[in-house]
Amino acid sequence: MNEQFARTKQASRQLALLSDQQRNDVLLSVADAIIYNKEEILQANAEDLSRMERENPLYDRLQLTSARLEAIAQDMRNVTTLPSPLGHITKQKTLPNGLRLCRVSVPFGVIGIIYEARPNVTFDVFSLCFKSGNACVLKGGKDADASNRKGVAIIHDVLKKHGISPDVVALLPATHEATGEMLSAVGYIDLCIPRGGRRLIDFVRDTARVPVIETGAGVVNTYFDQEGDLAMGRAIIHNAKTRRVSVCNALDCLIVHRSRLGDLPSLVAPLHPSVCCDSVATNGEASAAATNGKPPVTIYADEQAYAALDGHYPLLQHATDDSFGTEFMDYKLAVKTVASLDEALAHIDRYGSGHSEAIITENKEAARRFQQEVDAACVYWNAPTSFTDGAQFGLGAEIGISTQKLGPRGPMALEEITTYKWLIEGEGQTRPA
Numbered sequence: 001m002n003e004q005f006a007r008t009k010q011a012s013r014q015l016a017l018l019s020d021q022q023r024n025d026v027l028l029s030v031a032d033a034i035i036y037n038k039e040e041i042l043q044a045n046a047e048d049l050s051r052m053e054r055e056n057p058l059y060d061r062l063q064l065t066s067a068r069l070e071a072i073a074q075d076m077r078n079v080t081t082l083p084s085p086l087g088h089i090t091k092q093k094t095l096p097n098g099l100r101l102c103r104v105s106v107p108f109g110v111i112g113i114i115y116e117a118r119p120n121v122t123f124d125v126f127s128l129c130f131k132s133g134n135a136c137v138l139k140g141g142k143d144a145d146a147s148n149r150k151g152v153a154i155i156h157d158v159l160k161k162h163g164i165s166p167d168v169v170a171l172l173p174a175t176h177e178a179t180g181e182m183l184s185a186v187g188y189i190d191l192c193i194p195r196g197g198r199r200l201i202d203f204v205r206d207t208a209r210v211p212v213i214e215t216g217a218g219v220v221n222t223y224f225d226q227e228g229d230l231a232m233g234r235a236i237i238h239n240a241k242t243r244r245v246s247v248c249n250a251l252d253c254l255i256v257h258r259s260r261l262g263d264l265p266s267l268v269a270p271l272h273p274s275v276c277c278d279s280v281a282t283n284g285e286a287s288a289a290a291t292n293g294k295p296p297v298t299i300y301a302d303e304q305a306y307a308a309l310d311g312h313y314p315l316l317q318h319a320t321d322d323s324f325g326t327e328f329m330d331y332k333l334a335v336k337t338v339a340s341l342d343e344a345l346a347h348i349d350r351y352g353s354g355h356s357e358a359i360i361t362e363n364k365e366a367a368r369r370f371q372q373e374v375d376a377a378c379v380y381w382n383a384p385t386s387f388t389d390g391a392q393f394g395l396g397a398e399i400g401i402s403t404q405k406l407g408p409r410g411p412m413a414l415e416e417i418t419t420y421k422w423l424i425e426g427e428g429q430t431r432p433a
Helices: 002-015 020-036 038-048 068-081 120-131 144-161 178-183 199-205 230-242 258-271 273-279 284-291 302-309 341-351 364-375
Strands: 090-096 098-105 110-114 133-137 169-171 191-195 220-224 251-257 300-302 316-318 332-338 354-359 379-380 399-400 409-410 418-425
Touching: 002 020, 002 133, 002 169, 038 199, 068 098, 068 120, 068 341, 098 169, 098 191, 110 120, 110 178, 120 144, 120 169, 133 178, 144 169, 169 302, 191 199, 220 230, 230 251, 230 258, 230 300, 251 258, 251 341, 258 273, 258 302, 258 332, 300 302, 302 316, 302 332, 316 341, 332 341, 341 364, 354 364, 364 379, 364 418, 379 399
Parallel strands: 110 133, 110 191, 133 169, 220 251, 220 354, 251 332, 300 316, 300 332, 354 379
Antiparallel strands: 090 098, 098 418, 399 409
């Protein structure tokens, strides 16, 4: 695969010669091509879906629909409206000896992306990389291989029509060997970003010889404080858990203050249609759960929460040690009871993954302390963690959610996939011995 890596590295230099308008024109053409070739993309996606059980939580991640393709195309168009991240002067000074220093933003060069059953990532990554002047090497999972190949073929056709080498986007075989080749491509790949579960990210971090930014794995908690608003809590928890269970910002553990255990049945009622329909606390968002066709959520509750829910919630099981710190990516939710904000913070510190955490409370002091002390990329007050997304943050699309502290953190969009270099101008100065 070194030949492909070398071609992509060479093609990346061509991107530096394009204007921002030329890049935008290409992206708009690809967005149009997505809609024009919608049926072909959906046919390829159907081939992938036929190999996966519908009950698999990843089925929703893998599935493309007309509406989702429209959204993908619109996200790409949105990227064209964003300012170019290139050529920004981030620092400028003149030294006492007259040397003029300027720090300016530039592309990384070639970015490698490893992802699983997420065919939308193919288009999202291309749009962000191309807009920021980066070539990209894609390594998708076998579950989405037909969808990914159709997507890259469409991108290649557009690039050729614009006189740009198709090698600025390369799709590797969906094999473990290809992953190993990418992670060892020193001199060809400037940065690797894995998007997937903890096992994939751990493997990439432990194996890679090229620089890596960790993204994706999210063990997400929401703390319902003793001063939390019940109606707001129901809506936030329902949205955070059930909007899309297979994404990294989905809720995994509800932490509840023990003084609010009496409200717990009402708080989780929207997670089970039969409960929310009969609940005295039912409201608009609860009723929606009964009609959206989504499966009910199984709750794994600790001893105190189990006692509060027993007889009030049908799909109830006792929590085990493995229930906490697990990224379910399924219609499953752990519930942990705490006696104080301190205990909630300690639980998040032990089991969280540094992705997204939330507090529901009307107590400003508690909220500010929570936001200050929780060590995560995104920390919410009275809002669901489902908003952790580059498009929702007004960044266009995203290339991933970084959970590390060195380099970018949180949603990674255009600015986060550029680096910088120093430009120095002199007039013959020499450095003293």
